[in-house]
Amino acid sequence: MSPPEEEHPPPRASPTTVAREWTRIGVTGFGGPPAHIALLRKLVVDREGWMDHHAFEDANAACSLLPGPSSTQLAIFCAYRVAGWPGAIVGGLGFVVPAVAMILALSLVFLAGSPPDWIRGAGAGAGAAVAAVAVRAGGDLLRPSWERARREGGSRLRWAAYGLAGGVAAATIGPWLVLVLLGCGALELLIRRATGEGAAALLAPLALLRPGAPSGLPRPLAVLAGGLRDATLPAAIIATGSVGDLVWTALKVGGLSFGGGFVIVPLMQGDAVHAYHWMSNSEFLNAVALGQVTPGPVVATVAAVGYGAYGIGGGLLAALVAFLPSFSFILLGGGRFERLRGNPFARAFLAGAGPAAIGAILGSAIPLAGALSCAWQYALLAAAAVALLALHRGVVPVLLAAGAIGAIVALAGGPLP
Numbered sequence: 001m002s003p004p005e006e007e008h009p010p011p012r013a014s015p016t017t018v019a020r021e022w023t024r025i026g027v028t029g030f031g032g033p034p035a036h037i038a039l040l041r042k043l044v045v046d047r048e049g050w051m052d053h054h055a056f057e058d059a060n061a062a063c064s065l066l067p068g069p070s071s072t073q074l075a076i077f078c079a080y081r082v083a084g085w086p087g088a089i090v091g092g093l094g095f096v097v098p099a100v101a102m103i104l105a106l107s108l109v110f111l112a113g114s115p116p117d118w119i120r121g122a123g124a125g126a127g128a129a130v131a132a133v134a135v136r137a138g139g140d141l142l143r144p145s146w147e148r149a150r151r152e153g154g155s156r157l158r159w160a161a162y163g164l165a166g167g168v169a170a171a172t173i174g175p176w177l178v179l180v181l182l183g184c185g186a187l188e189l190l191i192r193r194a195t196g197e198g199a200a201a202l203l204a205p206l207a208l209l210r211p212g213a214p215s216g217l218p219r220p221l222a223v224l225a226g227g228l229r230d231a232t233l234p235a236a237i238i239a240t241g242s243v244g245d246l247v248w249t250a251l252k253v254g255g256l257s258f259g260g261g262f263v264i265v266p267l268m269q270g271d272a273v274h275a276y277h278w279m280s281n282s283e284f285l286n287a288v289a290l291g292q293v294t295p296g297p298v299v300a301t302v303a304a305v306g307y308g309a310y311g312i313g314g315g316l317l318a319a320l321v322a323f324l325p326s327f328s329f330i331l332l333g334g335g336r337f338e339r340l341r342g343n344p345f346a347r348a349f350l351a352g353a354g355p356a357a358i359g360a361i362l363g364s365a366i367p368l369a370g371a372l373s374c375a376w377q378y379a380l381l382a383a384a385a386v387a388l389l390a391l392h393r394g395v396v397p398v399l400l401a402a403g404a405i406g407a408i409v410a411l412a413g414g415p416l417p
Contacts, residue, residue, distance in 0.1 A: 025095060065349075067353075099294055110122075122406050124374065130399075136389060158191070162354075246276075246306055299322055
């Protein structure tokens with residue numbers, strides 16, 4: 001059923017305007033989700049007045065309750081609000097496509113069969129700093145998540161347990177991390193339902209796995225419920241071939257990774273390096289570094305993984321699958337999207353999956369550091385950790401500096417991975 005007409009604000013900008021402005025953000029949005037959110041707010045609230053600050057904050061909070069890249073979903077939703085569904089499509093593509101194109105272009109250079117030594121050194125240097133970037137990314141999320149648990153009356157003991165579970169899973173069973181994230185969310189939902197409404201409520205969350213989501217859920221969560229029902233089938237059923245494996249990996253990255261951003265790293269590393277051997281450890285570190293130094297959403301990194309598996313075609317396919325859920329949530333949810341923020345199912349689920357995702361980001365630093373093979377890379381990792389964690393330098397400048405040092409090492413005849 002379509003939402004009431006008043007929930008669909010009349011378009012306020014042309015699709016051409018949206019395409020221009022959202023592409024500008026996609027090209028200049030260095031710095032990850034915080035930079036994307038700041039640029040979107042400056043555009044739609046401060047400069048153009050297309051949304052008031054309350055509507056923007058509600059939309060941002062609702063995006064954080066969905067799996068996948070929250071800043072991408074926020075960009076698509078803001079475009080939907082100001083230009084309807086045509087704006088959502090052109091705005092979302094403007095935000096996403098530049099990053100995908102840049103990563104594929106850089107993959108041609110850094111992930112080619114035999115790149116020059118100085119390029120290999122630059123990749124090895126930037127890759128050496130990636131583990132420190134993971135710790136920085138997870139650390140930035142710790143305090144807000146802890147405060148949210150306190151503010152909403154959640155159990156801090158369970159919060160810590162979920163975080164620990166996510167960290168251990170990321171460090172040990174990367175390909176199956178998505179099951180831990182889903183399990184932590186489902187467990188918290190079960191606990192809250194049982195505590196608040198009795199033992200009979202324990203069966204309510206199982207409705208998410210049957211055809212037709214509960215009528216009380218907002219449309220985006222209903223769509224997600226149907227997707228989870230299918231996506232939790234054994235991977236062997238979904239991925240009947242090698243291309244299917246890539247599709248499954250991209251789906252986990254874009255549609256089942258609660259926390260977005262860096263939480264996709266252990267998911268991708270487990271599949272790309274250990275399960276399917278599309279890339280070596282050093283190539284994967286290069287891919288993650290490329291995703292960090294380019295503008296736009298971090299999830300675009302999956303394009304480099306797809307390139308490592310099947311070249312340009314694989315990169316395009318992986319990007320399409322990874323970003324399709326974000327477009328689907330907004331286009332199918334429409335005017336009911338903002339109601340997600342107040343939905344108790346979604347909030348309870350995120351109270352479990354969110355801390356697990358943060359733990360996974362921190363835990364991913366262990367296999368990332370373990371992928372290093374040269375002594376000078378460990379020294380560079382230590383220097384990057386000091387710059388990022390103690391001196392609070394920006395991620396992009398630190399990665400570029402590490403890449404430059406790696407290129408110098410290579411030119412000087414130093415060992416390369």
